[in-house]
Amino acid sequence: MKRVQFSHPLLPYMLLLPQLAIVAVFFLWPAGEAIRASFYLEDPFGFGSTFVGLENFSDILTNAEYMRTAWFTLFYTVIVAFFSLSIALLLAVKADAVIHGSATYRTLLMWVYAIAPPVAGLVGIMLFDLHVGPMRDFLAHFGWDMKVGVNYWDTAFVMAIIAVWKQIPVNFIFFLSGLQGVPKSIQEAAAIDCRSGTRRFWSVTFPLLAPTGFFLLIINITYALFDTFGIIDIVLKGEPGNNPITLVYKVYVDGFRGNDLGGSSAQSVILMVLVFALTIVQFRMIERRVHYS
């Protein structure tokens, strides 16, 4: 191990200070506040708080509404991550095989990336609108009377579609560069060893994409869990009612709409633990499964 010598023993700490300050102010302090608040019952009008121990947590975990949201979040994350990864992979494989005009295809496929999530949500809402949505009219031809904002699963469907649509370009770019990183001679060797293109893809190309794939899996799970907030808010027009929401959105609704700061903080703490566990699991898996030549 190479050791760098500093002239002054405090210098390295000084150099780290700005970064540490940012971590402290924007992560450690709020996280600490959330943990503290999760043990208190806050007065909704800010007139003091009462220590209630783990009551906030037991309330949450025995709450049927919370559990329903948790299950929906899991379902939503799996669906969004699966479809945005698989569709992006399919598009990347096809775009990789295109010889003429490949730059045009790639640009078109990456375009959506430039759209902000709330705008994507708005576009989606317009497409599926109860009165003017062309997609709704289209699906009505097949007998699907879609009622976004009214029907639970219809709303979930639109939320998932928009989230997937928004995430595909990111995945596409990564998969495409991953595919172009697979040495041509290995693909040729495989072409001589295996007649079936599909089988070749799953036995040679796909395993070589594993590093890209695992990285994107983390990104996509995080995206579906947290970054879909804007899309969900737009689709629900800020009025969740009986519609599906994710855990992150519930933290916001309970904390800022319901003024239950203690309960909302406890929910944040649970999410924090979840993310922490997820990170550990994923990095363990990556270390074990990913191989480079």
Place this chain on the structure above:
Amino acid sequence: MAKIKLDDIRKVYAGGVEAVKGVSIDIEDGEFIVLVGPSGCGKSTLLRMVAGLEAITSGTAQIGARTVNDVEPADRDIAMVFQNYALYPHMSVYNNMAYGLKNRGTAKAEIESRVREAARILEIEDYLDRKPRALSGGQRQRVAMGRAIVRDPAAFLFDEPLSNLDAKLRVQMRIEIKKLQKSLGTTSIYVTHDQLEAMTLADRLVVLNGGQVEQIGAPIDVYEKPASTFVASFIGSPAMNLLALQKQGQSWQLQEGEGLEIELDVAAEEITLGVRPEDLHIIPQGQTSHGVLTAHLIVSAVEPVGAESYVHGTLGNGGPEVILRAPGKAQFAIGSKLDVTATPDKLHLFDGNTGKRMEITPMRVVA
């Protein structure tokens, strides 16, 4: 095992670049053919067309009795060894070798015995469970060979398989490839830009230049009777001395400079004279020439390589440079003058315009 017949094969790329311009070769069953030429001569493209990795623009390729122009690479019954080995990095050595057999539905026990046998021949039995990244360059090369031989294909295709190895290993693997090919008797096409590799491996050489065949023949025939100035300068190291001559009255003169005396009976205006470095002999002091050619050489550099020395010199004053091979122990002073000669049967004549070989024997020398 099969014959391979290439008939007027052409490759034209989308941009209009013609990489291979009508190549025809008949390869016998079990023959070791080496395609050799400088980079960009179309040798790799030709091999890849036989493998099915590049489409054939026109002409036909036959492996065995079958025309394979439109046959998928996997169905051509060939195995290929790539320059960078192209091993599957996520598979063990065993699975790298077994992959092609598994995909062809070979029985598990059969795969096992074939892989073990190939590993035994190539001495890589101890590495079967390793991933390619845990192997050295030479070991990877063996695995790439193993992947080809377990398939027991109609033909082996080698695309510069030794060029990523260091010099010592390259010589060792070259011998092993030759032995292996002879013992298996599998028809092989081998691409290289290294003329020494080409000479030592080939049953027959195919010298390619600019997408066309310059010469096909046994290595020694190509060496002794090069069909063109290109072949003459490409095969053999140091390269053959080539001197441009023009007719002046009844005698032939160097186009540039002086220092060469020769009399030839050739009906042409311009010719190129070729002499291999080992065929130029130094005339000892006080003796006169007895060959058809006498040259006066000013030594400009000497490269001793041990068993012999390569003596570089200019003909006359500022004429073209020539190289001759002298015994390793001989001493030469830079700037000293040497008289050299060559016997008629060791001279090569090429047409000055086309560069093609002319079968005319030089008649006599001017003293």
